[in-house]
Amino acid sequence: YFADHPEYFLLNSKGRRSAQNLCPTHPEVIRLATECVLAALKKNPDAELISISKNDIRGVCQCARCRALNEREGSASAGPLTLVNAVAAAVAKSHPDVLVSTLAYHDTVQPPKTLRPLSNVVIRLCTDTCMWRYPYRPAMETEGFRDALTGWAAVHDKIGIWDYSVHFGNYMQPWPSFHAIAENLRAYAQNHVVGVMIQGAYQSPGNERELMRSWVFAKLLWDPSRECWPLMQDFIHGYYGAAAGPIERYNRMLYQAGLANRGIGEIPDFLAKSQKLFAEAKQLAAGDEALARRVDLASLPILQWELARDVATYNTGKVSEAERLRLRGLLDAFAKAAAHHGIRSVSERDSVAKWCGKIRRMLSDPAPARLQAVSVGKARAVAYRLSSTWKFRKDDADEGHGKRWFQTKLDDGEWGSYRTDLGVGWEKQGGKGDGVGWFRKTVRVPRQLTQKHVYVCFGAVDESAWVYIDGELRHTSTPETTGLEIIKLWATPFRFDAAQWLKPGREHEFTVRVHDAGGMGGLYMPVLLVGSDTPLTAAQILQAAGVTNPYH
Ligand SMILES: [Zn+2]
Structure with missing residues (x-):
């Protein structure tokens, strides 16, 4: 109507x-x-x-x-x-x-x-x-x-x-x-x-x-x-039988928190206490397959809580390899248990598959560089996706420009590590808040990039970007230069032709200064070098190379 x-x-x-x-x-x-x-x-x-x-x-x-x-x-x-x-x-x-x-x-x-x-x-x-x-x-x-x-x-x-x-x-x-x-x-x-x-x-x-x-x-x-608590006890003893003791203690801890109007974040050592109680319950249930399954399901929220909590504070720029492997182990255990118990949704918005997928990406190995032949219509091109690892330094005092952090011979040994293949910005990778951040990377241009145009293509930068090659500013993507408002700019791909500065087979120093006014900040999508004899737009390049924005 x-x-x-x-x-x-x-x-x-x-x-x-x-x-x-x-x-x-x-x-x-x-x-x-x-x-x-x-x-x-x-x-x-x-x-x-x-x-x-x-x-x-x-x-x-x-x-x-x-x-x-x-x-x-x-x-x-x-x-x-x-x-x-x-x-x-x-x-x-x-x-x-x-x-x-x-x-x-x-x-x-x-x-x-x-x-x-x-x-x-x-x-x-x-x-x-x-x-x-x-x-x-x-x-x-x-x-x-x-x-x-x-x-x-x-x-x-x-x-x-x-x-x-x-x-x-x-x-x-x-x-x-x-x-x-x-x-x-x-x-x-x-x-x-x-x-x-x-x-x-x-x-x-x-x-x-x-x-x-x-x-x-x-x-x-x-x-x-x-009374509620005696009913809970009745259920616990009837349903968990031999394993009821520690499960009753676990439930009492939660029940008392509820009585005091508190969530689990306010229970001291909640995770460690719960893990201990469920370890005990699993021992008591050993040998009884049906009971073990019940106890396993009851313990799943503890595993998921540990994973959700540790992933929420996960920092790709600082995390150790051992921690990454530990979290992968937790994720695998959770995914397997969820499947075993027929659990398909983690929240109103996320399926188990989607939720695990997001975490798995965070915990994955960095994407290596990749050279691929692509076509746009009848035109042929060569796309070289840079490896996803960059050096990163947050610049809260905005002093990098004065200190020439874009110069070729810069000691960036103290800079952090950063990845562009996670769909997350610097907040999750060692940088706090808005403002300025710098990215650096040495790139060997493949010998196959001998075409008339050699584009440097960014999937997107959140938000404004100044791109330097070998110490010289070669491209700027800001609201002023693009005519785009910030709410569009952060998710819009851009490219520029760098054929005159990039030599096939040679190493070049790439530096990107990024300014972020709000929300997520930094590089969060792949960067590509694309050789083509016909002109290409950024959108054409991304489509041909199969790169999509995770926020679209
Ligand atoms: Zn009315």
Whole structure:
């Protein structure tokens, strides 16, 4: 409908219509939504509940009608509830046993002052305002959520809950939220809640302690007055049998952290303590294949946490070979265990394969130089991809130019090591913050580069670059010289013809000064020398050589 009827859709604060949500008070929207819902119920005669909710994106319609209503009612839930009530009135006539559910989520968490849900409406209140930010703290300890739940409960007797028991950024991270969820369930039972959904990892198995979560929460849903920790103990002893002792100690450590509203980063020596407990549990489970498998799965978050933590602080410029090999060992063990247990997702965004791929690239050997024949249309060219290792020095005082760090005979023995094949900038390779950094490399030009044009082609530089060959500035790529804004410049390839300065078979000294105004900085893509008798653009060169920007 968007092309013909933009007025059916949300008017945003910039005065534009957005197809991502509706204007819920438009009479035609109400009519169409009602028709649509009645048709869906006709097709699904066994349905007991239908959900009419906003899309999962923030924003409140700012049209004059919605704004006046929401302001009068003191909550942005008034607009959507107007739509939901209208549909619910029609549903009540034709399908008296069907409930109409709507999310109280993002902007619509708080109840309106006077507008009331019809009796066949279920308000499905989400805990996004508290459990995202304070996952270990009972929801009722957050004022906004407490007001919302008690506010809805004071005026309505059908409330549903959408709660969260997972870290969407890392499903496997040990997550001490048992106590908080147990307290939440008790509060829901006292506030007219008729249904609860607790969201975990939904793409694949692998949510941390997911089986115990399901079992303990199911028991608490049946009887929220039960104590959480004894239920956890019951599960641990029933499920881990001979290996239950150390696993109970591990769980107690997490449970107590949760009681104190703390995550694992605040548990002293969490990793070492956990590793010791799981080593003990594995010994106790030895010889019992099914039990060993259970213990192995339970220990996987510890392995993944160690890997994630150490990779987050990994510094390619400084890391020792022994450390690189140790991390590769961890990565291999994790990938193998994840496959063994059918775990396919690490987070809402990353599959196991994607996540491991990123780490594997960081831990890989540097890419060697490579000579390849390439073609662009009918033209033939020779592309020489420089090896990925450069010398690097951060220049916080911006003194390199004055000290002539671009000169051919420079003692760069103290400079760090840097790689252009990792898709990461100097922040991960020994350089801190924005500003200036210098890169140096000695390049022997292949004897095959005898063509009319010999291009020096950069996949991209983040952000401005000054390229020196044998001590002379030969090319500049800045907002001034390219006409590109920084937000484009950092990801745009460039090339220049250096045939007159580069001699086939000879060594040349390359130096690149880089200035970075924000975010990632430095070289993060391959650099190529390309010999061609016909003119080539940077884009043509990269496509022919199969080089792609990891951020595109
Ligand atoms: Zn509106």
